[in-house]
Amino acid sequence: MPPIRFVYFDLDDTLLDHRHAERAALGDVIDDFPVLFTGHDLDAVHDTYHRINKPLWQAYAQGDIDKVTVKEQRFHRLLDALGAGTEQASVVHTRYLQRYGAHWQYMPGAQQAFAQIANQYGVGILTNGFSETQQRKMNQFPALRRASASVIICEEVGHLKPHPAVFAHATEQARVAPGEILYVGDSYTSDVKGSARAGWQMAWYTPHTAPHTSVAHGFTFSDWSDLLRRVL
Structure with missing residues (x-):
C-alpha cells in the first residue's frame, strides 16, 4: 500500500x-421521569432504544426520512414500546440531548x-x-x-x-x-x-x-x- x-x-x-454518553444520558432520563419508566431498568430501555434508533438512522442515511423525523420518532417510539404513552416524548428527548452532552468523554x-x-x-x-x-x-x-x-x-x-x-x-x-x-x-x-x-x-x-x-x-x-x- x-x-x-x-x-x-x-x-x-x-x-x-458515544456508547457511554448515550447510556448515561438514558439513565439520567429514567431518573428524571420515573413514572414514565416504571418497571423498566436501564438495560431494557437501552436495548429498546437501540432497536428503534438504528433503523431510523439507516433510513436517514439513505435519504428516506429527514433529521426532524429521526428526532421526533425515536423517543416517541421508545415510550410507545415501553407502554408509557407518548405525550411527553418531546420533553424527554430534549432532556436526553441535554444529558447526552454532559457525558461526553x-x-x-x-x-x-x-x-x-x-x-x-x-x-x-x-x-x-x-x-x-x-x-x-x-x-x-x-x-x-x-x-x-x-x-x-x-x-x-x-x-x-x-x-x-x-x-x-x-x-x-x-x-x-x-x-x-x-x-x-x-x-x-x-x-x-x-x-x-x-x-x-x-x-x-x-x-x-x-x-x-x-x-x-x-x-x-x-x-x-x-x-x-x-x-x-
Missing part, C-alpha cells in the same frame, strides 16, 4: 465514547493517540451525526479542531457515510491521493465499506467485539497502542 500522508478519524465510538487512549498521530501526519475529522451536536462536541474538545486540517460533518456535505460524495469531498480537502489517506473508524458499514469504495486505507477500530471479517485495504485494532505501532 502507498505511504500514509493524511489520517481521518471518525468521532463517535472512535475518538469519543474520550475513548480510553484516544486523546493521546490522536495527538501523537497529529504530530506526524495531516489529520482530520470525518463524522456522521446531527451537525449541531457534532459541532458542540468539537467545541467541547477544542484540541481536535485545532489539530485538524479538515473537519467534515457529513450532514453539512449533504450526504452521510458511506455515500461516495462524502469521501470524495474529504479526499479533496486532504489534498493527497486517495490511497495515501488512512481512515480510523469503528463502523463496518459507514467506515470500512465507505473507505474501500473511496480507495482509502482503513484502520477498523473494534474495541468491543472481534471483527466479523477482515479488511482487505487495511487492518483492525482494538487498542490505540496497536494503531500507534502500525502508523508511527
Whole structure:
C-alpha cells in the first residue's frame, strides 16, 4: 500500500465514547421521569432504544426520512414500546440531548493517540451525526479542531457515510491521493465499506467485539497502542 500522508478519524465510538454518553444520558432520563419508566431498568430501555434508533438512522442515511423525523420518532417510539404513552416524548428527548452532552468523554487512549498521530501526519475529522451536536462536541474538545486540517460533518456535505460524495469531498480537502489517506473508524458499514469504495486505507477500530471479517485495504485494532505501532 502507498505511504500514509493524511489520517481521518471518525468521532463517535472512535475518538469519543458515544456508547457511554448515550447510556448515561438514558439513565439520567429514567431518573428524571420515573413514572414514565416504571418497571423498566436501564438495560431494557437501552436495548429498546437501540432497536428503534438504528433503523431510523439507516433510513436517514439513505435519504428516506429527514433529521426532524429521526428526532421526533425515536423517543416517541421508545415510550410507545415501553407502554408509557407518548405525550411527553418531546420533553424527554430534549432532556436526553441535554444529558447526552454532559457525558461526553474520550475513548480510553484516544486523546493521546490522536495527538501523537497529529504530530506526524495531516489529520482530520470525518463524522456522521446531527451537525449541531457534532459541532458542540468539537467545541467541547477544542484540541481536535485545532489539530485538524479538515473537519467534515457529513450532514453539512449533504450526504452521510458511506455515500461516495462524502469521501470524495474529504479526499479533496486532504489534498493527497486517495490511497495515501488512512481512515480510523469503528463502523463496518459507514467506515470500512465507505473507505474501500473511496480507495482509502482503513484502520477498523473494534474495541468491543472481534471483527466479523477482515479488511482487505487495511487492518483492525482494538487498542490505540496497536494503531500507534502500525502508523508511527
